Amino acid sequence: MKVVQKYGGTSVGSPERMRAIAKRAARQFSEGLVHNAIVVSAMAGETNRLVDLVRQVNPSASPRAYDMAVAAGEQVSVGLVSAALESEGLRALPLLGHQLGIVTNDAHSRARIQSIRRDVIENAWRNGMIPVVAGFQGVTADNAITTLGRGGSDTSAVALAVALEADLCEINTDVDGVYSADPRVVKAARHIPKMDYESALEMASLGSKVLHPRCVELAAKYRMPLVVRNSFDAEEARRTWIMPLTTEEALESPVVTGVSTTKAVARITVEGFDPNTTILKDLFQRIAEADTNVDVIVHDRHPRGHLQSVGFTVPTEDLEKTLAAIRSIQSSPGCANLQVSQETGLAKVSAVGVGMRSHSGVAGRFFGVLEGAEVPVLMITTSEIKISCIVPEASADRAAQVLHDEFL
Amino acid sequence: MKVVQKYGGTSVGSPERMRAIAKRAARQFSEGLVHNAIVVSAMAGETNRLVDLVRQVNPSASPRAYDMAVAAGEQVSVGLVSAALESEGLRALPLLGHQLGIVTNDAHSRARIQSIRRDVIENAWRNGMIPVVAGFQGVTADNAITTLGRGGSDTSAVALAVALEADLCEINTDVDGVYSADPRVVKAARHIPKMDYESALEMASLGSKVLHPRCVELAAKYRMPLVVRNSFDAEEARRTWIMPLTTEEALESPVVTGVSTTKAVARITVEGFDPNTTILKDLFQRIAEADTNVDVIVHDRHPRGHLQSVGFTVPTEDLEKTLAAIRSIQSSPGCANLQVSQETGLAKVSAVGVGMRSHSGVAGRFFGVLEGAEVPVLMITTSEIKISCIVPEASADRAAQVLHDEFL
Numbered sequence A, B: 001m002k003v004v005q006k007y008g009g010t011s012v013g014s015p016e017r018m019r020a021i022a023k024r025a026a027r028q029f030s031e032g033l034v035h036n037a038i039v040v041s042a043m044a045g046e047t048n049r050l051v052d053l054v055r056q057v058n059p060s061a062s063p064r065a066y067d068m069a070v071a072a073g074e075q076v077s078v079g080l081v082s083a084a085l086e087s088e089g090l091r092a093l094p095l096l097g098h099q100l101g102i103v104t105n106d107a108h109s110r111a112r113i114q115s116i117r118r119d120v121i122e123n124a125w126r127n128g129m130i131p132v133v134a135g136f137q138g139v140t141a142d143n144a145i146t147t148l149g150r151g152g153s154d155t156s157a158v159a160l161a162v163a164l165e166a167d168l169c170e171i172n173t174d175v176d177g178v179y180s181a182d183p184r185v186v187k188a189a190r191h192i193p194k195m196d197y198e199s200a201l202e203m204a205s206l207g208s209k210v211l212h213p214r215c216v217e218l219a220a221k222y223r224m225p226l227v228v229r230n231s232f233d234a235e236e237a238r239r240t241w242i243m244p245l246t247t248e249e250a251l252e253s254p255v256v257t258g259v260s261t262t263k264a265v266a267r268i269t270v271e272g273f274d275p276n277t278t279i280l281k282d283l284f285q286r287i288a289e290a291d292t293n294v295d296v297i298v299h300d301r302h303p304r305g306h307l308q309s310v311g312f313t314v315p316t317e318d319l320e321k322t323l324a325a326i327r328s329i330q331s332s333p334g335c336a337n338l339q340v341s342q343e344t345g346l347a348k349v350s351a352v353g354v355g356m357r358s359h360s361g362v363a364g365r366f367f368g369v370l371e372g373a374e375v376p377v378l379m380i381t382t383s384e385i386k387i388s389c390i391v392p393e394a395s396a397d398r399a400a401q402v403l404h405d406e407f408l
Helices: A015-030 A046-057 A063-070 A072-087 A118-126 A152-164 A197-205 A213-221 A247-252 A279-289 A316-327 A354-358 A362-372 A393-407 B015-030 B046-057 B063-070 B072-087 B118-126 B152-164 B197-205 B213-221 B247-252 B279-289 B316-327 B354-358 B362-372 B393-407
Strands: A002-007 A035-040 A091-095 A113-115 A129-134 A137-139 A145-147 A168-173 A226-230 A240-242 A258-273 A308-315 A339-352 A379-383 A386-392 B002-007 B035-040 B091-095 B113-115 B129-134 B137-139 B145-147 B168-173 B226-230 B240-242 B258-273 B308-315 B339-352 B379-383 B386-392
Touching: A002 A152, A015 A035, A015 A072, A015 B046, A035 A072, A035 A152, A046 A063, A046 A072, A046 B015, A046 B072, A063 A072, A063 A145, A063 B072, A063 B091, A072 A091, A072 A129, A072 B046, A072 B063, A072 B072, A091 B063, A113 A152, A118 A129, A118 A152, A129 A152, A137 A152, A152 A168, A152 A213, A197 A213, A197 A258, A197 A339, A213 A226, A258 A316, A258 A393, A279 A308, A279 A316, A308 A316, A316 A339, A339 A393, A362 A386, A362 A393, A386 A393, B002 B152, B015 B035, B015 B072, B035 B072, B035 B152, B046 B063, B046 B072, B063 B072, B063 B145, B072 B091, B072 B129, B113 B152, B118 B129, B118 B152, B129 B152, B137 B152, B152 B168, B152 B213, B197 B213, B197 B258, B197 B339, B213 B226, B258 B316, B258 B393, B279 B308, B279 B316, B308 B316, B316 B339, B339 B393, B362 B386, B362 B393, B386 B393
Parallel strands: A002 A035, A002 A168, A035 A129, A091 A129, A168 A226, B002 B035, B002 B168, B035 B129, B091 B129, B168 B226
Antiparallel strands: A137 A145, A226 A240, A258 A308, A258 A339, A339 A386, A379 A386, B137 B145, B226 B240, B258 B308, B258 B339, B339 B386, B379 B386
16 A cells, blocks of 8 residues: 655654654554655744744745745754654655655745656665655756745645555644534534545635645545544544545535634725726736735626626735735726725635535525524625635624534 | 855844845945855754754664754755845845755765855856855765764855855854954953964864864865954954965964863773784774764883773763773773773863974973973873863863963
8 A cells, every 4th residue: 555644733743743653654664554655744833933034034035035944844854754763663765855856836935746756755665765755845847946835735745645646645633634613613513534525625725724725626636535634643533534425425425514614804895897898807817916815706797888896805914915906907997986995804604515516405594594693694605515605703603603503 | 256155153143144144245246246155054053953853853863864854954044044135135046955066975964075066156146146055965966965064064165165266265153263262261362363274274173163174174175265254243353364374474473373272071091902903993993983083092102012002082972982882892802901991071272383393392381381380281192283282171271371371
């Protein structure tokens, strides 16, 4: 069996945690798991420390300099986890991005992996070594150091698993899997033992912090089984599998798999543009250039001849740069009367589940429940397997609670 | 003019210090110094922090895993100093060991540089960029990360200066140069504005912590001028030049350039071996394998037929492993009656100066002064330009004081 095991920041957070990883690897090695590659994050808090240092030195440092400083955190983990494996009598091969040929594009600080040298890992295995790989980092074709953006180590692990045609990619973190809602908010939240990629992707995108959406996307694309487990737990403890469901499993899944909440959302409304202009394209292009992730977009075209409007949400922390991007096009033709307004203190509450596809009436129940709980709904957006609404942040937890009570 | 500027741990110890480096580089760049390469150490304390982490995880980590973790400190400095240069409107090219093709042998954690890709720096210069290079690290021909050992960043800087045929290599540190004695011990210690490589090498080897001996050795081999300056000082502040002296300068040098003290020295005496065995070779070979730096060796061959003895010193911290190495050969033929004794709490006090070569009577004055100050001398060793003696650690400062009074 070929397995890629990724250990996140808290799972490598101290010498003790690293020794625990090594003990587990030694046990698994003695049980015959000799085709194992370990991918590590920076020790908990280390990446934030490095990012803070960069900001203190130069808040507008080039992404290349930024990546250089920030990628060092994973390197430390690679050396230390290798040393830990050695203390268990295992042979470790420490590998940085460039040593494993993790080539990315040159979009520094949010680079995309283009290729990985599978032979480096396979040679290590042939020599009885366990490769220990730095997550989060790569190199461009010109050998400049890049990083993959937040959550990048998960993506590194899945990309490596895909390159190796591994049997599974294990994500070791400090929670034992994905829940039907945030257990801190919804007391009755249930552990989900198995889910399909689409639900996992929607849950990830919606703020369940367990997995990064890009990692799930990549796993889904190559049908790579993911398993999320708590590295602080015993081997037999529960975990969440993310993989294709059998038809039977899919039919048995609940209509709604989980309820997810994202806070610190801001809404922007742009009104008064001519329907015949390219304003919508220009607007979102400019916002994308400002590196803002626009989330919900609601645009209901008014009858011909009327001026149009569009509403959308962004993370509150991106509000200022988004507004600046919008101002930059107010001088374009047809934008003279553009009116921009904004509102902060909002949240997004969503219900996700592949079961929705085959069940009608979910939307009705969804809005009925919120109405009954007197939660004002400001925006609505839906996909095949998701219903989301924007509500005041103060009502978000209550909304999540009543939706969970209704569906789960 | 081509200049390599190395900044040590305290000189990159904080965001403020990095911005100070950038301001200096900007000023120099505007004044026409466009062929400048900056070599950086890890931020003060960082390497120790990483070494401690490795020891906590596995006290006997492989040098390869150790190097991987420990080399990360310089990478952070490279990213941050590059960011600092950018904030001054300069273009920086951050470079790790492998990116600059700093190829070393595979003696991990004390690797020797074999080659450097000069073209990488020259391309950067052609594009108006200032290269910022990670000191202390390199890669083997197989692309494994290596480190050069303590003080390695100085060596990186000199090696780069040599590869570039630079006009000089500047060592920026937290002292303004080399002194005739440790100013904390000898009040009258004088700043040395200019000295030759041999004196600098003896002073470096003897514990004046300003420069690493390997860096001076390399500079001497290629006649690369070194200048030691305090990065906390103004540009016009004094500094020490280390370079070939003119005949006139050499004649004018004092007989003794400096007095140097090394503490925490232990002496080992091995007695009772047959003069016809290979015991001396075996002994020091075994000790070298234990990675101990033997310093003073005194062996006065007794008349034929007598059993022999040898005395030597090691840093106190290496005493245990040295004794273990000696014990490992006590079962060899002719070693049955080997007697080993040791003494700690010693120090080495030395007087150094090229002037000694042409002045007789230095030794006489040296021992006369120590006798007058009632400093017991336990061992003596001399070279062409140096006289050293082993004394009780408690008398070391007094010995340095009276020798300085006598010669300087």
